Amino acid sequence: MNPIPEPSVIVMIGASGSGKSTLARTWPADYRLGLDSYRWAVSGDAGDQEATADAVFLLDAILERRLARGLTCVVDATNARADVRKRLIEAAHARQLPAAAVVMTAPLRQCLARNARRPANRRVPDSEVRRQYRQISLARPGLHAEGFDHVVTDDRLMRMRLLLQRSVDRVHADHQVDGDHTERARRVLACRFFGEDLAETFHWTHLRPGHDPIGALAVGGDEITLAYRTWFPDPMDWGFEAQVPCLGGCSGPAWVPVRTPMDLLAVYDDEFPEDVVRCDRCAAGATTREAV
Ligand SMILES: [Zn+2]
Structure with a gap:
């Protein structure tokens, strides 16, 4: 009516x-x-x-x-x-x-x-x-x-x-991009983690079977590399880690969990808490799990 x-x-x-x-x-x-x-x-x-x-x-x-x-x-x-x-x-x-x-x-x-x-x-x-x-x-x-x-x-x-x-129409439109991993990832990023503006800067860089998918937030001359982790026991904890230099001084990539724009800002400014850093290569930092 x-x-x-x-x-x-x-x-x-x-x-x-x-x-x-x-x-x-x-x-x-x-x-x-x-x-x-x-x-x-x-x-x-x-x-x-x-x-x-x-x-x-x-x-x-x-x-x-x-x-x-x-x-x-x-x-x-x-x-x-x-x-x-x-x-x-x-x-x-x-x-x-x-x-x-x-x-x-x-x-x-x-x-x-x-x-x-x-x-x-x-x-x-x-x-x-x-x-x-x-x-x-x-x-x-x-x-x-x-x-x-x-x-x-x-x-x-x-x-x-x-x-x-x-x-409902909007949800359907979201599901129609299922085939496009980057587009889908942007929506997940936007809804759950970082907001639309940051999500727009996201693209996948490495999608290989058996490895966690790697992507990046890139704009202008800046880039933050992100890995999507699904190996936490609780699916509610699945999410992104950002790549940072290893605190142990090796050349391997180290990672810190990033759940919010504040986390990303801390990564960009090199001001993230050291106790959350985990290195893939030398296992420096707070690792509770074997790296993939
Ligand atoms: Zn290291």
Whole structure:
């Protein structure tokens, strides 16, 4: 059940802390036009109110370019002011697309509580939340008259299934790269260990039967060699070791476990704890097991 037709301009209307962004995330990422993200794009700070005019400029430009392509836009902003809503309705109608208002129903105390839990730069003064809430309550009966073709409250929207389906599609897409070891390894790295940016720099360098697979994180002139170990008794402990110089002074590769970006930084800076180093050749260091 989806009472909002697409393509359209979907205008979220709700005070700070009313749950707009959580609901907006049930639409695909490219649909979502948010002042917070454009403030961040121009100033590096999503809460920088000085950047609002620039963020509005970007939002209007992207709205217009998407509507020219007949694509749905979900405007994730307070939209408490009538003149702001009028601009969005006009943009939709100029392209012969419907404008839909999605009114958030969270009570004021819930908006205030959520707002209070936000990081300092994203929190608005309580008086501002109250003002937005009052403005929206007054505007609500007149939204049709303003020109909205559809007016719905968030509690009438059943969007959980869409969200679940998109997550399922993503898992399927992940499984389709099974044949590609590097691509699969990047995803594992990204999810479990190092985050997406580092995972993007990963590739396998030595895949030989009977040996642990060896790969590397490489970018520019830097490289960290990693071996993937599956011989720990507990599969939850399987993971990567990074190659480091042997502390015993031999020429053999030594290894330290790396589970987090902090571990990698320590390897890069040569500041890893010595008691976790294990050398393949001279067996210097804390070995509890024969090297492969
Ligand atoms: Zn050694």
